[in-house]
Amino acid sequence: MQANSVLRGGRGVGMMRGVMSEQDAESSVPADVLTAAVREGFARAGFAEADVPGGLSVVATANPAFGDYQCNAAMPLAKAVGRAPRRIAESVIAALPAHPCLGRAEAAGPGFINLFLDDAWLCKQGAALGTDPRLGVPRTGRGRTIVMDYGGPNITKPLHIGHLRSPNIGGALDRMYRLLGYRVIADSHLGDWGTQFGITIMGYREYGDAEAMERAPMEELERVYVKSYERSRRDEAWLTRCREELVKLQAGDAENTALWKRFVALSLEELDRIYGRLGVSFDLVRGESYYRDRLRETVAVLRERGLARPSEGALAVFLEDEKLPPCIVRKSDGGFNYATTDIATVMSRVEEFQPDRIVYVTDERQQLHFRQVFAICRRLGYDTALEHVWFGLMRLPEGTFSTREGTVIRLEALLDEAERRALAVVQAASPDMPAARQAEVARAVGVGAVKYADLSQNPQSVVTFTWDKALALDGNSGPYLQYAYARIAGVRNKYDARFPGRDPETEPLRLSEPVERELLIRLVRFPETVRRAAESGKPSIVTDYLYDLAQVYSAYYQAVPFLKAPAGLRESRVRLGGVTARVLRRGLELLGIEVLERI
RNA sequence: ACCCCGGUAGCUCAGUUGGACAGAGCAGCGGACUUCUAAUCCGCAGGUCGCGCGUUCGAAUCGCGCCCGGGGUACCA
Numbered sequence: 004m005q006a007n008s009v010l011r012g013g014r015g016v017g018m019m020r021g022v023m024s025e026q027d028a029e030s031s032v033p034a035d036v037l038t039a040a041v042r043e044g045f046a047r048a049g050f051a052e053a054d055v056p057g058g059l060s061v062v063a064t065a066n067p068a069f070g071d072y073q074c075n076a077a078m079p080l081a082k083a084v085g086r087a088p089r090r091i092a093e094s095v096i097a098a099l100p101a102h103p104c105l106g107r108a109e110a111a112g113p114g115f116i117n118l119f120l121d122d123a124w125l126c127k128q129g130a131a132l133g134t135d136p137r138l139g140v141p142r143t144g145r146g147r148t149i150v151m152d153y154g155g156p157n158i159t160k161p162l163h164i165g166h167l168r169s170p171n172i173g174g175a176l177d178r179m180y181r182l183l184g185y186r187v188i189a190d191s192h193l194g195d196w197g198t199q200f201g202i203t204i205m206g207y208r209e210y211g212d213a214e215a216m217e218r219a220p221m222e223e224l225e226r227v228y229v230k231s232y233e234r235s236r237r238d239e240a241w242l243t244r245c246r247e248e249l250v251k252l253q254a255g256d257a258e259n260t261a262l263w264k265r266f267v268a269l270s271l272e273e274l275d276r277i278y279g280r281l282g283v284s285f286d287l288v289r290g291e292s293y294y295r296d297r298l299r300e301t302v303a304v305l306r307e308r309g310l311a312r313p314s315e316g317a318l319a320v321f322l323e324d325e326k327l328p329p330c331i332v333r334k335s336d337g338g339f340n341y342a343t344t345d346i347a348t349v350m351s352r353v354e355e356f357q358p359d360r361i362v363y364v365t366d367e368r369q370q371l372h373f374r375q376v377f378a379i380c381r382r383l384g385y386d387t388a389l390e391h392v393w394f395g396l397m398r399l400p401e402g403t404f405s406t407r408e409g410t411v412i413r414l415e416a417l418l419d420e421a422e423r424r425a426l427a428v429v430q431a432a433s434p435d436m437p438a439a440r441q442a443e444v445a446r447a448v449g450v451g452a453v454k455y456a457d458l459s460q461n462p463q464s465v466v467t468f469t470w471d472k473a474l475a476l477d478g479n480s481g482p483y484l485q486y487a488y489a490r491i492a493g494v495r496n497k498y499d500a501r502f503p504g505r506d507p508e509t510e511p512l513r514l515s516e517p518v519e520r521e522l523l524i525r526l527v528r529f530p531e532t533v534r535r536a537a538e539s540g541k542p543s544i545v546t547d548y549l550y551d552l553a554q555v556y557s558a559y560y561q562a563v564p565f566l567k568a569p570a571g572l573r574e575s576r577v578r579l580g581g582v583t584a585r586v587l588r589r590g591l592e593l594l595g596i597e598v599l600e601r602i
Numbered sequence: 603a604c605c606c607c608g609g610u611a612g613c614u615c616a617g618u619u620g621g622a623c624a625g626a627g628c629a630g631c632g633g634a635c636u637u638c639u640a641a642u643c644c645g646c647a648g649g650u651c652g653c654g655c656g657u658u659c660g661a662a663u664c665g666c667g668c669c670c671g672g673g674g675u676a677c678c679a
Binding site for chain 2: 056062063064065066068069073076078079081082111112113114115157194200208246251254269277278291309314315316318319326327328329330331333334335336338340341342344365366367368369370371372374375387395398403428429430432433448459461463464465467469471472475476478479480482483485486487489490493494498501503531532535539543544548550551557558560561562564565566567587599600602
C-alpha cells in the first residue's frame with residue numbers, strides 16, 4: 004500500500020514524547036496519595052486489607068460538604084471484624100499518617116471517612132500544573148506497547164456519519180494512552196480485501212459508467228456496489244460469481260488486481276481528504292490486504308495445532324469450551340474471510356511490535372467476531388492482552404440508514420453543515436474579525452462541535468443522529484469549551500497590555516473565594532480523570548470533566564473581578580485562569596479538538 | 603430460542619463500578635451586558651431511575667423474573 008498523508012509524518016513510532024516530569028518518582032495524583040494514606044491508616048489501626056470486601060480506596064465526593072474524597076471501607080469491614088463502623092472510621096482517622104496533601108479527616112454518618120485536601124498543598128500543586136507539560140499525569144504505561152486498531156472502514160464506499168465514531172473515539176483513547184506513557188502504534192486496518200470487492204468488481208463490469216467514474220468516482224463505486232449487492236440478494240448465480248471474483252483476486256488474478264488497485268487508490272484519496280479535515284492520522288495504514296500472503300500459512304498453523312478442521316466443505320475452529328459458535332477460517336470456495344485476516348494480523352503485530360496490548364475500536368456488531376478471534380489467539384498461545392472497545396451504532400430518528408433508501412448522510416456533508424452553522428455564529432459574534440479568520444474559526448469550531456457531540460456520549464449507547472445535537476454550539480458542547488478557553492486567553496492578553504512587565508506567575512495562588520478552591524480541586528483531578536477515561540475506554544469521562552471544569556471557571560469569572568482585583572489577588576486569579584486554560588487545552592487536544600486564542 | 607447492550611426530567615444524555623438528599627444540557631419561565639468576550643452567568647420549574655421480587659447498614663448501580671427498543675447468532679465485515 005502506498006504511503007499517504009493519513010500517516011503520521013516524521014514521528015518515530017517508538018519515540019517518547021514530551022519532557023520527563025520532575026515529579027515522576029512520587030505521584031501527586033490526589034486519589035493515589037490518599038488511597039495510600041488510608042491503606043496505611045487501616046493497617047496501623049490493626050485492620051487487614053484482605054478483610055475489606057471490594058478493596059480499599061478513596062473516591063471523589065459528590066458533595067463538597069463531605070470532603071474532597073471519601074473512603075467507605077469502614078462499613079463493609081464492620082461485619083467482618085465485629086466492630087461498629089463508626090468506631091472503625093474513628094480509629095483509622097486517628098492512625099492516618101501525616102501527608103502534606105491531607106488537610107484533615109473526619110468520621111461522618113454511619114462510618115464514612117471524609118478527607119479534605121490541604122489548602123496550601125492545593126495551591127502548590129495547582130501552581131505546579133502551570134509548568135508541568137504532563138499536567139501531573141503519571142506514566143503508568145511506561146515501557147509498555149499498545150497497538151491501537153481503529154478508523155479502518157470498508158473502502159470503496161463514501162464515508163457516512165456512522166464512520167465518525169471509530170476514528171474519533173479511537174483517536175482520543177490513542178492520545179490518552181500516549182500521555183500515560185505508553186508506546187502507541189495506531190494502525191488503520193482498512194477493509195480492503197473482503198467480499199465487497201467481488202461485489203464491486205462484478206458491479207463495475209456490468210453496470211459501470213466510465214464517465215461517472217471520472218467525474219465522481221466514489222459515488223459511482225457506491226452505485227455499482229449497491230446494484231450488484233441487490234442483485235446478489237435475489238440472484239444466487241450472481242452471488243456465486245461475486246465470490247469467485249474475490250477468490251480470483253485473492254489468488255492474484257492480474258485483471259482483478261488492477262481493478263482492486265484502482266478502487267483502493269480512489270478510496271484512499273477520499274479517506275485522506277476527510278480524515279485530514281478531522282485531523283485524524285495513523286502510524287500505519289495497513290489494510291487487510293497487507294496480510295494476504297500470510298492467510299494460507301495462518302490456516303496451515305491452525306490445522307497443525309488441531310484447531311481448525313473441515314466442516315461442511317469449509318474449515319472451521321470449534322469453540323465449545325468458550326461457549327462460542329464455530330469460526331470459519333476458510334470458506335468452502337477456498338476464500339479467506341475476516342477472521343482469518345484478523346488472526347494473521349495478530350500474529351504479524353506480535354512478531355513486529357511485541358505489544359503488551361492490542362486494542363480494537365469498532366462498532367458493537369463485531370463483538371462476537373472478536374470474542375472468537377481472541378479465543379483462537381489464546382489457544383494459539385498468545386498472551387498479548389486483546390481488547391475490544393466497542394461503540395453503539397449511529398442511527399437516524401427514523402431508523403438505521405440505508406444507501407438504497409437514500410437516508411445516508413455523508414460525513415463530508417455533516418462537516419460542511421457544521422462549518423456553515425459555526426460561520427454564521429462567528430459572523431454575528433465577531434463582525435470585526437477578518438473574513439479569512441472567521442472562516443478559520445468556523446472550521447475549528449464546526450469540526451470541534453461534531454467531534455464533541457459524539458465523544459460526549461457514553462460510547463456504548465446507540466447514538467441517534469440529529470443535526471441539532473451533532474452541531475450544538477452552546478451548552479455542553481465543544482464550542483462552549485473553546486469559548487471558555489478563548490475567554491481566558493483574552494483576559495491574559497488584557498492583563499499583559501495593562502500591566503506590562505508584570506508576571507502573574509511570580510505571585511502565589513490564593514484562596515479568597517470558595518469557588519477558587521472548587522476550581523483548584525478540579526484542576527488537580529485531571530490526571531486521575533485521564534487515567535480512568537483511558538482504562539474504561541470512555542472519552543466521555545474527559546468531556547464531562549472538561550465541561551464541569553469550564554462551568555466552574557465561567558461562574559468564577561462572571562462572579563469576581565480579575566483585572567480589577569487588588570494587586571496580588573489579581574495576579575493569583577489571572578494565574579489560576581492560566582492553569583485552567585492549560586488543562587482545557589490539554590484535555591481538548593486529547594479529544595482532537597483545536598483550541599483558539601480568539602473565537 | 604440463545605448471547606450482548608440500552609430503558610433515568612417534555613427531549614438528548616451524565617451518574618467516578620454498592621455510598622450520603624438522583625445531576626447536566628436543550629426546550630419553558632424570570633433576571634444580569636455604559637464594565638475583564640452575553641457562544642456567558644444567576645434563579646425557578648420539572649423524576650414511580652421500565653415493572654416486580656430479592657441481596658444488605660445502604661440499590662439508578664448487584665441477583666432472579668418479566669415488559670419494551672437495538673445489535674448479533676459458520677462460509678459479510
